Amino acid sequence: MSIINSTKLNVKDLELFYGDNKALKGINMNIKSNRVTALIGPSGCGKSTFLRTLNRMNDLIDNVTIKGLVEVDGEDIYKSDDVIKLRTKVGMVFQKPNPFPMSIYDNVAYGPRTHGIKDKKELDKIVEESLKGAAIWDEVKDRLKSSALGLSGGQQQRICIARAIAMKPEVILMDEPTSALDPISTLKVEELIENLKKQYTIIIVTHNMQQAARISDDTGFFLNGELVEFNETKTIFTNPFDKRTEDYITGRFG
Secondary structure, three states: OOOOOOEEEEEEEEEEEEOOEEEEEEEEEEEEOOOEEEEEOOOOOOHHHHHHHOOOHHHHOOOEEEEEEEEEOOEEOOOOOOHHHHHHHEEEEOOOOOOOOOEHHHHHHHHHHHOOOOOHHHHHHHHHHHHHHOOOHHHHOOOOOOEHHHOOHHHHHHHHHHHHHOOOOOEEEEEOOOOOOOHHHHHHHHHHHHHHOOOOEEEEEOOOHHHHHHHOOEEEEEEOOEEEEEEEHHHHHHOOOOHHHHHHHOOOOO
16 A cells, blocks of 8 residues: 555656657656546547556557656656566556456456466455445345346446456556446446545546546646646646646637
């Protein structure tokens, strides 16, 4: 467990190119432990690209060049060869719920099993704790052997969050985790995020400005691959330094 609000991720002069196209331009950001950091901005401005640099998901894309520094707990993640260890520490929840086509139990136990945990009692405990952590245990505890694909979209997304928690990460990245969900499911996931930050550092990309204002402690506003402004959420929404931030938040563009 990190010391509350110490630096968890430090990003310095980060640039990312797809071929010759510069998608991220000199990003500097200091992300604190046990806080929710929201990344906002119009489509195609670099939010999701930036999010994916934090657990090296961009390594999976051809012709990507990355310059600059990304540190997690003071370690440069691009100097390490152990990407699996990094992705265990920095978990990810995607925009569309993507449970595996297997039982609810096996979805959550999948990661721990691949890391060598075979003991049934230990797996049972991890599955139960993770489902409770994702606020879905009571809804699924009597149907753990049923396919996760039979759940509603909102439930599937919480199973994906449970799957991430099962790996005992320290940071959870969320790429628009509620954009495919109805308002009631969205509210449940937002309440869950609020609760999860006691144990995890959460970074969420959202197109929904109200959501960013509701659930985040800090907000970064991206525009054309630049981080225009990064500050406490209340400052960004009530007293932004940059006119472009104010124009975006008040709906003048984007």
